[in-house]
Amino acid sequence: MSRDTIYEELKRRALEALSKPAPYGVDIDVEQLVNYTPKRRVTILSERERVKQVGIDVSSKTRSAYFYQVDSRIEAYGSLVSGVEILPLEQAIEERWDEVRKYFWRLIPVDMDKYTAVTFLKSSGGCYIRVKKNTRVDLPIQTCFLLSGGTQFVHNIVVVEEGAEATIVTGCTIAPEEMGLHIGITEIYLERKAKLVDVMIHSWNRVTHVRPRTAVVLDDDAVYASYYINMSVTKSLQSLPKVYARGVNSRVYSATIILGLGESVHDIGSIAELSGEHSRAELVSKVVARDRSKITTRLRISSLAPKTSGYVECRGLLLSETSSITTIPELEASHSDAELFHEASIGKLRDDEIEYLMIKGFSYEEAISMLIRGFVDIELKYLPPQVEKALQSVLDVLAKKSV
Amino acid sequence: MLRIERVAVAVEGRIVVKRASLELRRGEVNLLLGPNGSGKSSLLNAVMGHPKYVVVAGKVLLDGNDITHLNPEARVRLGLALAVQHPPRIRGVRVGKLLEKLVLRRVKSVQEAMKEVQNIAKLLNISHLLDRDLGVGFSGGEMKRIELASLMALRPRIALIDEPDSGVDVDSVLLIAEAIEEMMSMGTQSILIVTHTGLIAKHVKHHRAYVMVDGEIVAEGSSERILPMVLEHGFSAVVSCAVKRDE
Numbered sequence: 183m184s185r186d187t188i189y190e191e192l193k194r195r196a197l198e199a200l201s202k203p204a205p206y207g208v209d210i211d212v213e214q215l216v217n218y219t220p221k222r223r224v225t226i227l228s229e230r231e232r233v234k235q236v237g238i239d240v241s242s243k244t245r246s247a248y249f250y251q252v253d254s255r256i257e258a259y260g261s262l263v264s265g266v267e268i269l270p271l272e273q274a275i276e277e278r279w280d281e282v283r284k285y286f287w288r289l290i291p292v293d294m295d296k297y298t299a300v301t302f303l304k305s306s307g308g309c310y311i312r313v314k315k316n317t318r319v320d321l322p323i324q325t326c327f328l329l330s331g332g333t334q335f336v337h338n339i340v341v342v343e344e345g346a347e348a349t350i351v352t353g354c355t356i357a358p359e360e361m362g363l364h365i366g367i368t369e370i371y372l373e374r375k376a377k378l379v380d381v382m383i384h385s386w387n388r389v390t391h392v393r394p395r396t397a398v399v400l401d402d403d404a405v406y407a408s409y410y411i412n413m414s415v416t417k418s419l420q421s422l423p424k425v426y427a428r429g430v431n432s433r434v435y436s437a438t439i440i441l442g443l444g445e446s447v448h449d450i451g452s453i454a455e456l457s458g459e460h461s462r463a464e465l466v467s468k469v470v471a472r473d474r475s476k477i478t479t480r481l482r483i484s485s486l487a488p489k490t491s492g493y494v495e496c497r498g499l500l501l502s503e504t505s506s507i508t509t510i511p512e513l514e515a516s517h518s519d520a521e522l523f524h525e526a527s528i529g530k531l532r533d534d535e536i537e538y539l540m541i542k543g544f545s546y547e548e549a550i551s552m553l554i555r556g557f558v559d560i561e562l563k564y565l566p567p568q569v570e571k572a573l574q575s576v577l578d579v580l581a582k583k584s585v
Numbered sequence: 586m587l588r589i590e591r592v593a594v595a596v597e598g599r600i601v602v603k604r605a606s607l608e609l610r611r612g613e614v615n616l617l618l619g620p621n622g623s624g625k626s627s628l629l630n631a632v633m634g635h636p637k638y639v640v641v642a643g644k645v646l647l648d649g650n651d652i653t654h655l656n657p658e659a660r661v662r663l664g665l666a667l668a669v670q671h672p673p674r675i676r677g678v679r680v681g682k683l684l685e686k687l688v689l690r691r692v693k694s695v696q697e698a699m700k701e702v703q704n705i706a707k708l709l710n711i712s713h714l715l716d717r718d719l720g721v722g723f724s725g726g727e728m729k730r731i732e733l734a735s736l737m738a739l740r741p742r743i744a745l746i747d748e749p750d751s752g753v754d755v756d757s758v759l760l761i762a763e764a765i766e767e768m769m770s771m772g773t774q775s776i777l778i779v780t781h782t783g784l785i786a787k788h789v790k791h792h793r794a795y796v797m798v799d800g801e802i803v804a805e806g807s808s809e810r811i812l813p814m815v816l817e818h819g820f821s822a823v824v825s826c827a828v829k830r831d832e
């Protein structure tokens with residue numbers, strides 16, 4: 183099929199899905215947001231401090247590659263190591279269609295919902311990242327998507343070739359008090375023995391809607407670890423990344439950490455489908471709800487092949503009488519030797535723990551923040567040391583913000 | 586240094602300490618004895634300003650200043666600290682991190698604090714627990730040693746230690762006794778130890794003892810005299826033979 187035919191077909195399906203709501207999350211009037219004009223245009227440099235909060239240090243020499251986009255404008259990108267290619271997806275489509283077509287809308291159906299459809303039709307940026315065979319980079323690949331206000335429809339494709347290992351740190355944020363809709367389509371392909379650590383840190387505002395759509399496929403012995411953190415007021419966020427562990431002995435680890443503030447509504451989780459023998463998934467969510475926020479977490483593992491195993495952990499912490507948490511752990515197995523289990527709990531901070539810390543000399547606020555830091559203290563797996571440290575300090579900030 | 590004057594303590598609306606007066610003097614190790622449920626822990630918690638243990642009568646004076654209504658943070662800053670009888674388990678809060686934060690209350694550099702934590706841990710044989718969640722899966726002795734470590738980290742002028750010798754193996758008692766000695770040499774000027782077994786008293790030099798029964802201090806005096814009496818004849822004997830209090 184030629185590129186034109188493929189585009190025609192995608193377009194036809196997208197147009198049909200333009201008003202198809204997502205099964206979860208509040209339904210958004212996309213048109214209204216498309217026509218919104220922000221008061222002021224921002225740049226990565228003008229928002230240096232803001233992007234730092236989402237893990238992007240633009241002055242940092244400690245990155246292997248970078249891609250910075252503001253609204254639909256790609257500000258800068260480049261790679262500092264030979265094994266990592268990074269370029270605008272649109273350019274990759276122009277110059278390397280025969281390669282890119284294998285990945286383009288292959289994991290995520292363009293007509294999945296109105297958000298995928300509109301992203302195809304109005305696509306504005308995004309990157310193509312390719313980590314070459316056996317390349318191992320400890321320094322993270324930084325990608326940053328900043329929004330002045332209005333809409334941002336981003337499509338990213340990531341390919342990690344055989345035996346290669348990389349870490350991507352993505353920071354997404356918006357100017358304060360600006361209405362916005364951010365949609366990020368990300369299709370990730372991990373070849374044999376590839377390993378990708380995917381760290382995503384978000385910080386939005388009380389009038390922003392966020393609809394990431396992510397899918398990942400793993401070949402034999404591949405490892406995918408994802409960390410998702412949102413610690414800001416967000417009007418609504420809905421995301422349910424899907425990971426297909428098709429390879430034998432592939433590994434999936436996913437940690438989702440949400441701080442619900444103000445009137446935020448979150449519906450978030452992940453799905454791991456284990457169709458490769460001996461593959462394993464661990465999905466963890468730790469969510470903290472304050473004020474009048476609402477959080478729903480959905481974690482699901484499907485064991486579709488022999489000797490697959492998985493673990494789901496959903497933990498919720500309610501800090502106010504007016505917030506709410508729903509956790510939906512789900513296990514499915516079609517093989518008798520699959521080993522799956524889950525743990526779920528929702529609770530509040532314990533008085534005896536707060537009092538103990540106060541007796542040791544911490545203020546009430548310090549005690550609360552220490553306990554919340556403890557609550558969100560997940561196992562930081564597969565992370566290179568520098569990124570681990572950065573993530574630790576992001577969680578420190580989150581704990582402080584929760585008081 | 587610390588004077589507790591006719592203090593009554595209420596927990597959840599119930600009076601659990603009716604009237605307690607005691608004094609901790611510079612250079613002394615005092616014992617607080619008494620049967621289970623007599624109100625010893627409640628008194629100590631109230632002295633620390635624990636929000637659940639309310640002083641409803643009397644006052645607490647530190648260096649002559651009334652601290653009865655200060656919050657615990659302020660009391661710790663003034664040099665008071667408590668090793669509690671039953672520390673909670675706290676998931677996600679690592680022993681090492683907690684100790685480090687405590688040391689950082691008086692030491693500026695993180696590196697220095699980390700080093701000090703290492704030394705404290707070595708002394709109390711808890712180095713293997715520094716990376717673990719507080720209290721999760723710990724033995725009785727390990728719990729008590731960590732409480733002592735928290736005191737060493739704070740380096741208070743006045744230390745209150747609640748039953749360091751209950752539910753603890755002999756080795757732990759010895760380590761805790763050693764830690765108490767070390768604290769004295771590092772600037773702790775006065776210590777109150779709650780014990781009902783008297784085990785710790787065998788290994789730490791002590792001066793005076795108070796006996797609390799049913800929410801009241803019923804006896805006080807030289808610990809050399811009172812402790813053997815209690816251990817031999819029980820608390821009721823001490824009450825009936827009425828060791829006179831020198832008020």
Ligand SMILES: Nc1ncnc2c1ncn2[C@@H]1O[C@H](COP(=O)(O)OP(=O)(O)O)[C@@H](O)[C@H]1O
Pocket residue numbers: 596597601619620621622623624625626627628637
């Ligand atoms: N947190 C609490 N809530 C309710 N009752 C308590 C609490 N702490 C202590 N008490 C009650 O106060 C009394 C004295 O207890 P406590 O001070 O622990 O005695 P001791 O330390 O001498 O064994 C007991 O009757 C106990 O049940």
Ligand SMILES: [Mg+2]
Pocket residue numbers: 625626627670747748
């Ligand atoms: Mg007690």
